Amino acid sequence: MKTLRKIGLVFGVGLAAAFCAGQANAEELTGTLKNIKETGAITLGFRDSSIPFSYLDDNQKPIGFAMDICYKIVDAVKKELKLDKLEVKLNPVTSSTRIPLLANGTIDLECGSTTNNSDRQKQIAFTNTHFLTASRFVSKKSSKINSIDDLKGKSVVSTSGTTNIKQLTEANAARNLNVNIIAAKDHAEAFLMVETDRAVAFVMDDILLASLVAGSKEPSAYAISTDAFSKPEPYGIMLRKDDPAFKKVVDGATAALYQSPDGLKLYDKWFMQKIPPKGLNLNTPIGPELKHEFAKPSDSPDPDSYKAM
Amino acid sequence: MFANFDFDVIRRSLGYLFFDGMTFTLMLTSLSAFGGLVFGTLIALMRLSSLRLLGRIAGLYVDLIRSLPLVLVIFWFYFLVPYIGQWVTGSSRPIHVGAFTSSLVTFIMFEAAYFSEIMRAGIQSISKGQPAAAQALGLTYSQTMRYVVLPQAFHNMLPVLLTQTIVLFQDTSLVYVVSIPDFLGAASKVAQRDGRLVEMYLFAAMVYFVISCIASFGVRRLQTRIAFVH
Amino acid sequence: MNYHWNWHIFLEPGPDGSGSYLGLLLSGLVVTIETALCAWIIALVLGSIVGVLRTLPSKTASWIGFAYVEFFRNMPLLVQLFLWFFVLPELLPPSWGLWMKQMSHAPFYTAAIGIGLFMSARVAEQLRAGIGSLPRGQMLAATALGLTTVQAYRYVLLPMAFRIIMPPLTSEFLNTIKNTSVAITIGLVELTGEARSMQEFSFQVFEAFTGATVLYLLINILVVTAMRLLERGLAVPGYITGK
Numbered sequence: 001m002k003t004l005r006k007i008g009l010v011f012g013v014g015l016a017a018a019f020c021a022g023q024a025n026a027e028e029l030t031g032t033l034k035n036i037k038e039t040g041a042i043t044l045g046f047r048d049s050s051i052p053f054s055y056l057d058d059n060q061k062p063i064g065f066a067m068d069i070c071y072k073i074v075d076a077v078k079k080e081l082k083l084d085k086l087e088v089k090l091n092p093v094t095s096s097t098r099i100p101l102l103a104n105g106t107i108d109l110e111c112g113s114t115t116n117n118s119d120r121q122k123q124i125a126f127t128n129t130h131f132l133t134a135s136r137f138v139s140k141k142s143s144k145i146n147s148i149d150d151l152k153g154k155s156v157v158s159t160s161g162t163t164n165i166k167q168l169t170e171a172n173a174a175r176n177l178n179v180n181i182i183a184a185k186d187h188a189e190a191f192l193m194v195e196t197d198r199a200v201a202f203v204m205d206d207i208l209l210a211s212l213v214a215g216s217k218e219p220s221a222y223a224i225s226t227d228a229f230s231k232p233e234p235y236g237i238m239l240r241k242d243d244p245a246f247k248k249v250v251d252g253a254t255a256a257l258y259q260s261p262d263g264l265k266l267y268d269k270w271f272m273q274k275i276p277p278k279g280l281n282l283n284t285p286i287g288p289e290l291k292h293e294f295a296k297p298s299d300s301p302d303p304d305s306y307k308a309m
Numbered sequence: 310m311f312a313n314f315d316f317d318v319i320r321r322s323l324g325y326l327f328f329d330g331m332t333f334t335l336m337l338t339s340l341s342a343f344g345g346l347v348f349g350t351l352i353a354l355m356r357l358s359s360l361r362l363l364g365r366i367a368g369l370y371v372d373l374i375r376s377l378p379l380v381l382v383i384f385w386f387y388f389l390v391p392y393i394g395q396w397v398t399g400s401s402r403p404i405h406v407g408a409f410t411s412s413l414v415t416f417i418m419f420e421a422a423y424f425s426e427i428m429r430a431g432i433q434s435i436s437k438g439q440p441a442a443a444q445a446l447g448l449t450y451s452q453t454m455r456y457v458v459l460p461q462a463f464h465n466m467l468p469v470l471l472t473q474t475i476v477l478f479q480d481t482s483l484v485y486v487v488s489i490p491d492f493l494g495a496a497s498k499v500a501q502r503d504g505r506l507v508e509m510y511l512f513a514a515m516v517y518f519v520i521s522c523i524a525s526f527g528v529r530r531l532q533t534r535i536a537f538v539h
Numbered sequence: 540m541n542y543h544w545n546w547h548i549f550l551e552p553g554p555d556g557s558g559s560y561l562g563l564l565l566s567g568l569v570v571t572i573e574t575a576l577c578a579w580i581i582a583l584v585l586g587s588i589v590g591v592l593r594t595l596p597s598k599t600a601s602w603i604g605f606a607y608v609e610f611f612r613n614m615p616l617l618v619q620l621f622l623w624f625f626v627l628p629e630l631l632p633p634s635w636g637l638w639m640k641q642m643s644h645a646p647f648y649t650a651a652i653g654i655g656l657f658m659s660a661r662v663a664e665q666l667r668a669g670i671g672s673l674p675r676g677q678m679l680a681a682t683a684l685g686l687t688t689v690q691a692y693r694y695v696l697l698p699m700a701f702r703i704i705m706p707p708l709t710s711e712f713l714n715t716i717k718n719t720s721v722a723i724t725i726g727l728v729e730l731t732g733e734a735r736s737m738q739e740f741s742f743q744v745f746e747a748f749t750g751a752t753v754l755y756l757l758i759n760i761l762v763v764t765a766m767r768l769l770e771r772g773l774a775v776p777g778y779i780t781g782k
Contacts, residue, residue, distance in 0.1 A: 031402070035402065035405070039405065041405075043405060043407075048488060048498060048501075049501065049502070056498060056502065059325075060325055060329065060490075060495075060498065089407065091407065091408055092408065092488045092489065092490065093488065094487070094488045095739075096735060096738075096739055097387065097388075097487055097488065099739075099742060100387075100388040100738065100744045101387070101388070103403075103542070103744075104388055104389075104390075104391040104392060104403045105391045105395075105402060105403035105404060105405050105406075106387075106391060106405065106406060106407070106408075106411070120742075122742075123742045155641070155643070157726075160735065160736065160739060161735075161736075161739040165739075166554050166740060169554045169555050170554055170555075172555070173554075173555050180643060180644075182646070182726040183726060183728065183732070183736065184726065185486070185488065185724070186488070186501075188501035188502065189501055192501060192504070192506065193726075195504065196506075196625075196628070196629070196640060197637055197640050197641060198640045198641070198645065216504070217504055277502075373756070376713075376717075376755055376756050376759040377717070377752060377755050377756075378716075378717035378718070378719075378720035378721075378731060378755065379717070379720075380720040380721060380723065380731050381720060381731045381734070381748065381751055381752065381755070384731070384734075384735065384738075384748060385748050385752075388744050388745070388748075389745070392542065479613075479614070479615035479616075480615065482615040482617045482618060483615075483617055483721065485617060485724060486723065486724060493615070493617065493618060497621075506621075506625045506626065506629070507625070507626050507629045507630070510618065510621045510622060510625055510626050511622070511626060513618055513621075514614050514618045514619075514621075514622055517613070517614050517615055517618055518610075518613045518614050521612075521613035521614070522609065522613050525609075525612075525613065
């Protein structure tokens with residue numbers, strides 16, 4: 001049934017391409033593009049505290065690196081559909097709700113810090129990678145936790161619905177760590193658990209940890225582990241699966257952005273300069289792997305495919 | 310004891326807390342109470358109808374919803390409503406439903422089960438002679454309900470309905486679990502952003518307390534007035 | 540509906556290496572029941588005390604009972620749990636606060652106590668109504684027999700009142716079970732919490748929530764049946780308690 005539908009889809013797309021040679025006509029549109037054309041609106045899912053990818057500024061408006069990328073995608077969609085006006089709706093998501101809310105049509109694009117892996121690719125699709133980050137943990141320097149083994153028997157927090165909490169759960173079982181795992185709703189809440197000594201460590205992608213530490217009341221009190229739970233994994237913006245027409249537009253828009261000088265400029269804006277609301281500077285120069293990926297954009301879920309040349 | 314707390318954070322975020330957060334909470338409360346009452350009355354009428362099957366279905370619905378925690382129901386509906394919409398409209402894909410609409414549908418469907426029990430008690434409290442008299446006067450079933458039974462049931466049950474609405478007002482805070490920014494969600498966002506949990510949560514608790522207290526005081530006065538009239 | 544159902548997911552191994560997803564939900568069920576029972580004991584004990592306070596002739600006693608009930612009834616349970624979990628330890632002397640926060644199973648204790656206090660206000664109201672529904676003659680007769688106030692409550696009023704309020708207490712106990720799910724906001728992984736993690740790990744949203752729904756229905760049926768039997772066993776002959 002599924003393969004049949006796929007064949008039908010491929011056939012349909014092929015036909016559409018053959019007959020109108022890329023012309024966007026409402027009749028031939030499918031999936032998300034059709035929806036956007038009909039409703040004149042696109043909905044972006046944003047995060048509360050994935051700094052600097054997608055988070056709320058002082059006026060509680062979502063901003064960030066991934067949000068800016070999404071707005072570029074919105075421009076491309078608008079152009080593709082030849083719309084004069086395209087309303088952008090925003091819907092908050094958490095790590096726990098983002099995949100079901102994307103699947104059920106509440107959001108069309110998830111603009112945040114979602115790790116692209118093959119497990120998730122069975123449910124949803126990702127566009128070109130916008131960052132690479134490894135899973136580590138942050139703890140207070142005073143608690144003297146230097147390695148994963150030091151976590152034994154302690155309370156450790158992670159955000160529910162992330163790859164990180166899954167890696168922690170698996171490591172806990174495989175290495176007999178006997179860690180008491182606390183699931184927090186979002187990154188800010190999880191970090192607060194460490195700040196208020198409810199948990200000794202917070203397992204998360206190192207870039208998110210670094211920005212939470214930088215924005216905390218006392219950045220020098222925290223240390224991010226050198227031990228990692230994973231290799232650097234790719235982040236991607238999520239869209240619905242089996243929607244090749246929409247994916248083509250999104251992939252095209254992100255590839256064009258990353259390959260142009262604007263891509264690096266955008267990276268610079270969020271990682272090398274002061275960012276709102278507190279004016280902190282993350283000072284994280286682009287790594288050679290990501291630089292290479294920007295030159296040759298890829299949506300591969302395989303961490304090993306991201307090599308510096 | 311409050312020396313290292315910064316209560317100024319509340320003043321700075323008042324606009325967001327009330328214009329965004331409280332507006333959401335109050336809109337959600339009032340619309341859900343209204344929708345819940347309408348659907349609840351329909352369910353109560355179904356349960357009391359002479360059609361067995363109708364009564365059975367309504368009874369099952371009420372029992373099912375009342376067995377489930379609201380948090381689980383919120384998760385269910387947040388993920389399910391677009392599919393229901395797809396099924397209702399016959400569209401080819403799940404329809405887009407925003408956070409507010411989705412929570413509104415959730416609370417209407419949830420509260421309908423509770424309101425229906427109140428309305429059922431209210432309808433049953435009216436003496437059998439009244440609908441019989443109405444029918445003797447030649448009123449149809451819907452006219453009897455519309456002009457004779459329901460207004461009295463509603464009037465008698467008003468204090469209980471309002472008390473349930475206060476519970477609903479407090480329950481809307483549970484949309485926090487899916488990160489929808491109601492009043493508490495707004496407070497917790499500010500709290501987490503500025504690391505001011507103590508100040509913001511104390512303030513939120515106070516606001517809920519004052520509003521609920523005033524409302525339940527009002528209901529109590531109403532109750533004595535209704536009791537006096539009878 | 541373009542959703543891929545997979546009911547076999549319950550038998551597939553979960554990420555924690557200990558067993559299947561069904562096992563995950565069942566372990567959540569155990570936490571739900573444990574939390575609810577602890578909370579219910581607290582609610583019954585405190586609720587009885589406060590309920591009695593509200594019916595005493597002393598103005599002060601009934602005012603204290605009134606203030607207690609209003610305090611716990613007029614704040615959302617979620618906010619109350621936040622107060623106990625996030626706010627209270629910060630207001631205490633630092634060493635106490637730290638002890639509270641680093642206690643293992645802190646979410647469990649906070650949930651049991653927080654939900655217990657929240658429900659105690661409701662139990663108190665039910666008990667007050669129950670005592671109020673007894674004919675005034677009972678108290679007068681008890682006093683005339685020479686019973687002290689304590690004795691009158693212990694041997695005459697409370698045994699009757701508790702039998703009368705059995706049905707509403709059953710539904711308050713069911714509410715206690717349902718309310719444990721609010722504690723997922725302070726990190727307690729009970730049945731709803733496990734359903735949520737099953738959803739996150741397996742991506743089978745509706746199967747996970749269906750599993751939790753079925754388990755909640757089962758506990759409900761179990762509690763209602765058990766309470767019916769208990770009510771029947773405790774019924775006072777010649778006194779109308781339920782139908």
